[in-house]
């Protein structure tokens with residue numbers, strides 16, 4: 001199909017962002033599209049750059065670091081869990097980390113930022129539905145996260161959530177609303193500004209925008225269905241697992 005190309009899908013997503021903003025009287029410029037390029041190769045990212053995208057979201061530090069060296073310049077956000085032994089690899093690349101989910105990580109990140117001079121924006125991931133299987137603070141423990149981020153001098157800019165999966169995007173609305181309301185409460189309690197709400201994926205980003213999202217993290221609607229669990233460079237001759245393991249070693253820089 002002629003219409004089924006990357007540029008057409010990007011145009012479609014932007015049109016849907018604009019329409020969602022129009023429904024609730026928001027400025028489309030207040031919503032940033034994070035193009036979730038996880039599992040896709042650098043060539044696809046370069047194609048997206050040629051179509052005008054410049055902000056990419058990745059969920060694995062090692063994959064993002066490797067790919068960023070193989071494609072043209074872009075802004076990178078980390079949207080997946082950050083393991084503490086990857087902090088030093090993450091800091092030089094990511095301008096924003098959406099997924100801080102525990103106090104120990106926040107403390108170590110703050111220390112690494114102090115040592116390296118890196119100043120990424122950070123968001124706290126909140127598991128608003130309290131799902132046992134999900135990463136993130138819950139609406140009570142998030143205060144420990146806010147306090148740790150403030151104590152560590154991190155640039156805390158907002159909250160992020162991944163709601164329980166539902167086939168109907170309307171099913172996500174109450175969780176998006178809860179995240180926004182939690183943000184409002186935390187701003188009051190701590191006299192801080194938390195302007196960013198990272199919420200909404202391919203299936204529900206329009207609802208998220210109606211509820212106040214400032215970052216929508218969209219993968220499938222832009223790049224199509226992911227076929228691999230992760231990307232590894234062909235040129236290394238390693239399987240994806242071997243590649244990933246090679247990057248887990250300490251001498252990876």
Ligand SMILES: *Cc1c(COP(=O)(O)O)cnc(C)c1O
Pocket residue numbers: 036038059079080162201202203217218219220221
């Ligand atoms: C993969 C991923 C996305 C994108 O999901 P799609 O449904 O493909 O748009 C968004 N957020 C996070 C945290 C992800 O891991």
